[in-house]
Amino acid sequence: MNNRRSFFRKSAALGMGAFGVDSLFNELHAEHFSNAEKYWKADSSDNEDYWSVIQDAYTASKSEIIILNNGGVSPSPLAVQEALEKYNKAAAQGPSYYMWRIMDKGREPLRQRLAKLAGCDAEEIAINRNATEALNTVIFGLPLQKGDEIIGTIQDYPNMIQAWKQREMRDGLVYKQLSFDFPIENDEQIVKAFADAVTPNTKIIHVTHIINWVGQIMPVKKICQMAHSKGIEVVVDGAHTFGLLDYRIPDLECDYFGTSLHKFLSAPVGSGMMWIKKDKIGKIWPLLCNSQPKSGDIRKFETLGTRSFPIEQAIGEAINFQEGIGSKRKQERVHFLKKYWAEKAAQIPGVKIHTSMKPEYSCAIAGVSVDGMKPEEVDGKLMKDYKIHTVGINWENIHCVRVTPHVYTKLSDLDKLVGALEKIAKKA
Numbered sequence: 001m002n003n004r005r006s007f008f009r010k011s012a013a014l015g016m017g018a019f020g021v022d023s024l025f026n027e028l029h030a031e032h033f034s035n036a037e038k039y040w041k042a043d044s045s046d047n048e049d050y051w052s053v054i055q056d057a058y059t060a061s062k063s064e065i066i067i068l069n070n071g072g073v074s075p076s077p078l079a080v081q082e083a084l085e086k087y088n089k090a091a092a093q094g095p096s097y098y099m100w101r102i103m104d105k106g107r108e109p110l111r112q113r114l115a116k117l118a119g120c121d122a123e124e125i126a127i128n129r130n131a132t133e134a135l136n137t138v139i140f141g142l143p144l145q146k147g148d149e150i151i152g153t154i155q156d157y158p159n160m161i162q163a164w165k166q167r168e169m170r171d172g173l174v175y176k177q178l179s180f181d182f183p184i185e186n187d188e189q190i191v192k193a194f195a196d197a198v199t200p201n202t203k204i205i206h207v208t209h210i211i212n213w214v215g216q217i218m219p220v221k222k223i224c225q226m227a228h229s230k231g232i233e234v235v236v237d238g239a240h241t242f243g244l245l246d247y248r249i250p251d252l253e254c255d256y257f258g259t260s261l262h263k264f265l266s267a268p269v270g271s272g273m274m275w276i277k278k279d280k281i282g283k284i285w286p287l288l289c290n291s292q293p294k295s296g297d298i299r300k301f302e303t304l305g306t307r308s309f310p311i312e313q314a315i316g317e318a319i320n321f322q323e324g325i326g327s328k329r330k331q332e333r334v335h336f337l338k339k340y341w342a343e344k345a346a347q348i349p350g351v352k353i354h355t356s357m358k359p360e361y362s363c364a365i366a367g368v369s370v371d372g373m374k375p376e377e378v379d380g381k382l383m384k385d386y387k388i389h390t391v392g393i394n395w396e397n398i399h400c401v402r403v404t405p406h407v408y409t410k411l412s413d414l415d416k417l418v419g420a421l422e423k424i425a426k427k428a
Helices: 002-014 024-041 048-056 079-092 094-120 130-142 158-171 185-195 220-229 278-283 298-302 309-325 327-346 377-384 413-425
Strands: 125-128 148-151 174-178 202-207 234-235 256-260 272-276 351-352 368-369 389-393 396-401
Touching: 002 024, 024 377, 079 272, 079 309, 094 125, 094 272, 094 309, 125 130, 125 298, 130 158, 130 234, 130 272, 148 158, 148 256, 158 174, 158 202, 174 185, 174 220, 185 220, 202 220, 220 234, 234 309, 272 278, 309 327, 327 368, 327 413, 351 413, 368 377, 368 413, 377 396
Parallel strands: 148 174, 148 202, 202 234, 234 256
Antiparallel strands: 125 272, 256 272, 351 368, 368 396, 389 396
């Protein structure tokens, strides 16, 4: 608590912009956060006085549409929006000078800040554009041979599934997919399923930290420990956990990790990050060309050509905002929001929840369905009749509407969601 208070009071003095500019976070939100301290208590997940301050920091909280698809992409708080605009205006005045000679100097400080948030060495962090780019770099860069086996699941993200299938087609790998019926509230059941699929040819296990369709938290650390005991490496898709769950990447004990920063960290759209355990960097081929492809320098993965330097530098403001709230407090709040609406919806006749309520097995995301209706029909009515934006899911054995609140989501908006589901279910 003292550290957080110190942050609120001293953020101006620290100059927390990505490369030394005055922080827009301080200009726009430090006073708000300072005012919120009077509402602080040990358990603040349901402290609406405190969270109303956080909600006010997002322009999305005032939208005419109730945004409940934050699992796809999240809006940024005003400080991040303003930072991006500021950097874009500067770059537009002379891109080759301001981007390459000024803003590019901010990459290393940004790398350090991301590493601090991730709890790892900065020399293990590559800055890119999204989780797909990060994980495709690993998938296509791993030196695998014909006959090598990879284990994943049918519930993994489609882009990763297609990447492994492409390697299977091109290189003669064997890609095996498990299938689960979620929700599952038994880590050992999941770990055993992966262990039972292992053969002497298994080289990689691919795990999605949070299943994006229904929000199941997978026991990544336990899977990694099992895999490593058998000499198998683990690739983790952390697109839906970084900036949401309170953890440090090394604690997962994985070998490779990719995430998007434009989801729960609320960084600008088109920002991502890759982590590779330091002693494994040298063996991974870059997805795009580099003059030293076998180097052990993580920067070999950042030869992306011309890209948006303003987007990269505005990530720093999103980190400021994350640190202002605190990861543990954020995780507890968003889980509270999910549980708030889902427990009420579960009491409605004809409505089913497809996600665990327990914090060790889920956080923000939950799936909901209405008997007699397809997911896309429920999703369509929520938007058309109630201005509630969700997403209908039809993927393998998962058929539901995905609902994902964020820290800016108001309880009144979730009450409207529950009321809408009740009306829809009555007419189904």
